[in-house]
Amino acid sequence: MSQLLQQLRTWTGIGLQSFGGGQATQLLIYRTFVERQRLMTPAEYAQAWGMCQLPPGINLLALSVLIGWRSAGGAGSAVALAGLVLPSAAVTVLLTVAYALVSHLHVAALALRGVTAGVAGLGLVMAVRLARPPLRASRVEGRLSLMASVAVLLGSLAAQVFWRPPVFVVLLGAGVASTLLGWSRRLLSGA
């Protein structure tokens, strides 16, 4: 019990101290569990982070669930997730309340217009950064895999420009296409 409480404190601290987005949070998690508590080796951490790209949603939440699970089962997962999410979510709501209080002011509307342009710029950079890991991974697998990934990327773009289906159709279609292409590639190579 006292160990769970301590883990709760550890995760709460990580959630509240990590300003500057996911990379800051990841660095704190690494320092805490690999360097300080020595709960996992650097290689185990890398493997865990790789696996956390698979479930949907925020990868860092999956990482907290996984670390909690490996150290103390379901209770460990619950404590890790609650510790990481709840305090950060509370601060997020408070900041939103503060914004809502001033949002009717003319100057706030002007600032928001600027911020929205900034967010759009950020989002474009994020898109390029998101594209890199899957393209790099498929390049390592060979030319066929890279061609498949590029086809899925261009196909998703084309679907949106020319056909305009609901977003979930594009996402699901790309996932299924990529799965089938990978399956037939492994079949062809006899692996």
Next chain:
Amino acid sequence: MPDPLGLFWLFFKATLLSSGGLGNLPSLHEDLLARHWATEADFGAALAVGQVAPGPTGLWVVSLGFLVAGWWGAVLAVVAATLPPLLIVPIELLHRRFGDLAPIRDFVRGLNLAIVATFPVVMLRLVGAHGFDPPTLALVAASAFLVASGRLPSVVVLALAAAAGVAIFS
């Protein structure tokens, strides 16, 4: 006020078919705007709050939930954001039993590439709410350049964009 169950479903569905903290943006953007439950401004504000607040930036949906439906919206958004990552537990068990999970890996890869493809469209609509005037486009380009160069944290870039907004648009 939107009905709670319908709102929860939109947030949950968007996160379930997503990858990473911002992967649910294209779906939420489409669904909430179509129902007039949120405005482009709500998205701009929520994404900015997500960058400024501590913890994972993916918690931007909590801010969006609050803007759409107040405290209940925030609570629903927290639950909808935390349930899908729990799938890491069955994935860990499958991995222990079967080793490599190539089909899941391939599916997520396709999902990621599709999210990349939808992002530019969402971003254009976000800024297009006020029309594509040259100052706005210049701000988008300048912010992208500053973030990409890696010299300034994204929070600082957004603060600069806010100041520039007040200076330019007034």
